[in-house]
Amino acid sequence: MEENKLKGKVALVTGASSGIGQGIAIAMGHAGAKVVVNFHSDEDGARDTQKLIEDAGGEAITARADVSKAEDAQKLIDTAVEHFGRLDILVNNAGIQKDQEFLKMTLEEWQKVIDTNLTGHFLCAQAAAREFVKREVKPEEKTSAGNIIFISSVHDIIPWAGRVNYTAAKGGLQMMMKSLAQELAKYKVRVNAISPGAIKTDINRKEWETEEGRKKMLSQIPYGRIGEPEDIAKVAVWLATDEADYITGSTLYVDGGMTLYPSFSE
Numbered sequence: 001m002e003e004n005k006l007k008g009k010v011a012l013v014t015g016a017s018s019g020i021g022q023g024i025a026i027a028m029g030h031a032g033a034k035v036v037v038n039f040h041s042d043e044d045g046a047r048d049t050q051k052l053i054e055d056a057g058g059e060a061i062t063a064r065a066d067v068s069k070a071e072d073a074q075k076l077i078d079t080a081v082e083h084f085g086r087l088d089i090l091v092n093n094a095g096i097q098k099d100q101e102f103l104k105m106t107l108e109e110w111q112k113v114i115d116t117n118l119t120g121h122f123l124c125a126q127a128a129a130r131e132f133v134k135r136e137v138k139p140e141e142k143t144s145a146g147n148i149i150f151i152s153s154v155h156d157i158i159p160w161a162g163r164v165n166y167t168a169a170k171g172g173l174q175m176m177m178k179s180l181a182q183e184l185a186k187y188k189v190r191v192n193a194i195s196p197g198a199i200k201t202d203i204n205r206k207e208w209e210t211e212e213g214r215k216k217m218l219s220q221i222p223y224g225r226i227g228e229p230e231d232i233a234k235v236a237v238w239l240a241t242d243e244a245d246y247i248t249g250s251t252l253y254v255d256g257g258m259t260l261y262p263s264f265s266e
């Protein structure tokens with residue numbers, strides 16, 4: 001990872017005690033950003049993230065918050081500003097799955113996923129955007145007033161039976177991202193999404209831990225390997241730099257070709 005690509009920037013990564021969020025927080029820290037490592041309940045995981053950043057000479061703090069609660073989301077942004085003096089990058093990563101057949105899905109199973117994966121992203125994006133718009137950046141400057149990156153999923157376009165709560169949230173994120181990008185462009189706030197394919201984390205451990213599960217996953221990935229958090233982290237770092245200054249309202253599918261309908265390849 002190129003050092004100092006994000007020097008002087010402050011990043012907040014939600015759900016950064018494990019998986020993709022942890023990978024992004026570490027990569028942003030290694031790229032020179034000061035990082036607020038949000039966690040929900042796994043404080044040890046968040047401390048590990050912090051340590052990995054600090055061991056490489058970076059700066060990070062941990063902050064407990066439930067992103068689905070408005071006051072917690074606001075507190076996260078306030079923590080970044082109070083501690084590091086500013087916020088430049090929000091990575092809305094926190095997410096959960098509560099899989100259930102549609103005919104059996106309870107309102108609670110539906111609501112919990114929508115609250116975390118959709119409303120939580122709205123709340124953090126709103127609180128961050130209110131901070132970003134205080135900055136004045138002229139249209140001709142090749143830098144932004146702030147960056148919002150949503151971690152969505154290939155399931156914002158690929159339907160997924162037994163997970164209607166998850167796909168509805170991710171599909172919703174897609175339009176939230178585009179509408180926000182449109183609305184906030186005049187403030188020079190960039191809004192984009194990264195949609196990962198199958199990445200080895202706790203969320204899908206049950207699938208990749210068994211030989212059979214791995215085979216099934218690989219059958220859906222033309223590129224022939226299951227992704228790792230670093231695959232997403234590198235893209236997130238780049239998207240947050242001014243190298244990507246002209247990108248707003250886009251979704252980058254980082255999925256080894258999962259969205260290429262591999263079952264049609266023969």
Ligand code: NAD
Pocket residue numbers: 014015016017018019020021038039040041042065066067068093094095096116120151152153154195196197198199200201202203204
């Ligand atoms: P993960 O379970 O390791 O990470 C999810 C993180 O979100 C955890 O750290 C968890 O504590 C946190 N979280 C959950 N509810 C929260 C809340 N209310 N407030 C704050 N934090 C909360 O799994 P992951 O795979 O790293 O998932 C990260 C994101 O990537 C999710 O949005 C997920 O939908 C998305 N994603 C993952 C994959 C994959 O294959 N792993 C694929 C596509 C999209």
